[in-house]
Amino acid sequence: MNRIQQKLKEDKKLLSIYFSAGYPNLNDTVSIIQNLEKSGVDMIEIGLPFSDPLADGPTIQASSTQALKNGMTTEILFNQLKDIRKSVSIPLIIMGYFNPILQYGVEAFCKTCQEIGIDGLIIPDLPVDVYNEQYKATFEKHGLINVFLITPQTSVDRINFIDSISNGFIYMVSSASVTGSNSGFGDEQTAYFKRISDMHLKNPQIVGFGISNNETFTQATQHAKGAIIGSAFIKHLSQFGVSKISDFVNTILR
Amino acid sequence: MKKTYNINKKGYYGEFGGAYIPEMLYPNVEELRQNYLKIMAEPSFKEEFDHLLKDYVGRPSPLYFAKRLSEKYNTKIYLKREDLNHTGAHKVNNTIGQILMAQRLGKTRIIAETGAGQHGVATATVCALMGLKCIVYMGEIDIARQAPNVARMKMLGAEVRPALSGSRTLKDATNEAIRDWINNPVDTHYIIGSVVGPHPYPDMVARFQAIVSEEIQWQLKDKEGTTKPDYVIACVGGGSNAAGAFYHYLDDTDVKLIAVEAAGKGIHSGESAATSVLGKEGIIHGSKTLLMQTNDGQITEPYSISAGLDYPGVGPMHAHLYTSGRAEFISITDDEAMTAGLELSQLEGIIPAIETSHSLAIFNQKKFKENDIVVINLSGRGDKDLQNYIDYFKL
Numbered sequence A: 001m002n003r004i005q006q007k008l009k010e011d012k013k014l015l016s017i018y019f020s021a022g023y024p025n026l027n028d029t030v031s032i033i034q035n036l037e038k039s040g041v042d043m044i045e046i047g048l049p050f051s052d053p054l055a056d057g058p059t060i061q062a063s064s065t066q067a068l069k070n071g072m073t074t075e076i077l078f079n080q081l082k083d084i085r086k087s088v089s090i091p092l093i094i095m096g097y098f099n100p101i102l103q104y105g106v107e108a109f110c111k112t113c114q115e116i117g118i119d120g121l122i123i124p125d126l127p128v129d130v131y132n133e134q135y136k137a138t139f140e141k142h143g144l145i146n147v148f149l150i151t152p153q154t155s156v157d158r159i160n161f162i163d164s165i166s167n168g169f170i171y172m173v174s175s176a177s178v179t180g181s182n183s184g185f186g187d188e189q190t191a192y193f194k195r196i197s198d199m200h201l202k203n204p205q206i207v208g209f210g211i212s213n214n215e216t217f218t219q220a221t222q223h224a225k226g227a228i229i230g231s232a233f234i235k236h237l238s239q240f241g242v243s244k245i246s247d248f249v250n251t252i253l254r
Numbered sequence B: 001m002k003k004t005y006n007i008n009k010k011g012y013y014g015e016f017g018g019a020y021i022p023e024m025l026y027p028n029v030e031e032l033r034q035n036y037l038k039i040m041a042e043p044s045f046k047e048e049f050d051h052l053l054k055d056y057v058g059r060p061s062p063l064y065f066a067k068r069l070s071e072k073y074n075t076k077i078y079l080k081r082e083d084l085n086h087t088g089a090h091k092v093n094n095t096i097g098q099i100l101m102a103q104r105l106g107k108t109r110i111i112a113e114t115g116a117g118q119h120g121v122a123t124a125t126v127c128a129l130m131g132l133k134c135i136v137y138m139g140e141i142d143i144a145r146q147a148p149n150v151a152r153m154k155m156l157g158a159e160v161r162p163a164l165s166g167s168r169t170l171k172d173a174t175n176e177a178i179r180d181w182i183n184n185p186v187d188t189h190y191i192i193g194s195v196v197g198p199h200p201y202p203d204m205v206a207r208f209q210a211i212v213s214e215e216i217q218w219q220l221k222d223k224e225g226t227t228k229p230d231y232v233i234a235c236v237g238g239g240s241n242a243a244g245a246f247y248h249y250l251d252d253t254d255v256k257l258i259a260v261e262a263a264g265k266g267i268h269s270g271e272s273a274a275t276s277v278l279g280k281e282g283i284i285h286g287s288k289t290l291l292m293q294t295n296d297g298q299i300t301e302p303y304s305i306s307a308g309l310d311y312p313g314v315g316p317m318h319a320h321l322y323t324s325g326r327a328e329f330i331s332i333t334d335d336e337a338m339t340a341g342l343e344l345s346q347l348e349g350i351i352p353a354i355e356t357s358h359s360l361a362i363f364n365q366k367k368f369k370e371n372d373i374v375v376i377n378l379s380g381r382g383d384k385d386l387q388n389y390i391d392y393f394k395l
């Protein structure tokens, strides 16, 4: 069984953390991952930086831009992660936009992920139908779980379809927004989380976008299996550095 | 089945096109996809579109026989005068169509991206006309380069928001507009300015611009007794004026199509926007097409003296026209374009937009026969570029 599927079976709310690989420094990737695991994080999304991240707000954009300036490439990231499974056992997901993956070669990309021990991919601009028709077999052959997004505007039919072709979790985008907004969650979001929860989908849901602290983490996971934090973590990382990662995680899980 | 260079049912031109968008955009784009052809086919839509093109834009735009230019290059050159449209370029054909589309979809807030500011002005204009709120994203660098158009947009009541991310030019303005749409999925329509972006945009914009070749057909019939020129020539940034000029000739291979790209300071100078030569297949702004990128798939920054051609991709229709060989692609440097712009001014009394000057420079690269009928899409006028021409020629 894939590490993601195993993790989802645990009887707890899951905390997943996103960071942009190559930021703050090119070679921080491995120590960030190790520190996150040590601090009690359940799952990690390793951001493959892209020049034009359409779904991201200013914080993640800036960290991607800096990572690219630092010299990050797909090849370098794979090299950094080569021995990651010797020291880290929690699920690792690569989150990236489709173009860099397309240029690397989808098959080659999936193969390298498998060799490294990557468990899944999140590719926000790879459409559901294109994945289903052209790439599903390749992902599955290499043991990779592809994670799809849904939003408050996604229709019930489409959610059901996405659920039918998913085999890990569904990434529930908290509100109509790019990453990094932190206006908190109101009744509208809670109702949406509950509405999806009440659909009793085969795949559990993990909430992302707009989670920044213990309060929003608790709200988001009231009706969901877990939550993903990106921008708030990157801000903390910018300010306090890799050595203080556990401080951040402790404020969320306290 | 007859070979077609137009779009197929799934939203692709050959292997190019599609809608590679984050799920957050799916409901908006899907709503448009399901409705655009239906709405365009409604009699009331057609009537209003035709009426505005006639009385507001000033169509049909003349097809003008350029006598002195023809004499100089010893061939028959016709200029399709999109420069005479209201707001000074072909861009307004598309914004009129899309504002009517937005109204019928019940949208109350309009966003757009702009590079040179021509599309931004054309969007601000139709928003003023319809009384809709208008926000135009423009790269911080372009805002500084194109001050007169920024002032025009503001005077028309639009808000101009600087794109501060990435290289702070057209591609980043487009990213910001897309992010705005993600943040405002219900009340907002995004008026894209060229035949780029996710399906159905390339096809919708091409259909709104198709009026250009529709008119060329009957205008040429009047003047030359045939609907078919030997060549149709247009410059390509994203490719909307070219798509309009080519549209009704796409599947008629008697008519040769030439797309002119900006070589900037030279194709291999590192400062160029000649996507057909320098680009590789990939994804930009939701479309699978040719784009300039690093080996690692990071989108690179193009360069051209003309802000309207300064885009690292081309629309999927043009990617297909290029790879299939249906259209010939030629690239023109800054210097060649500027010289051709001055030449047209002094031979015909028409100051073209620098974008358009690129297509006019073709006569120094390619020889035509005496009897060839060559139609050039004169996509815009040069008022906005006066400062550039002044600086370049020390006028």
Ligand SMILES: Cc1ncc(COP(=O)(O)O)c(C=O)c1O
Binding pocket: B089, B090, B091, B115, B116, B117, B118, B119, B193, B194, B195, B235, B236, B237, B238, B239, B240, B241, B242, B307, B308, B309, B353, B355, B356, B379, B380, B381
């Ligand atoms: C006059 C003129 N021509 C051409 C273009 C390039 O756009 P497209 O390739 O979509 O026609 C522009 C863009 O601003 C323009 O203003």
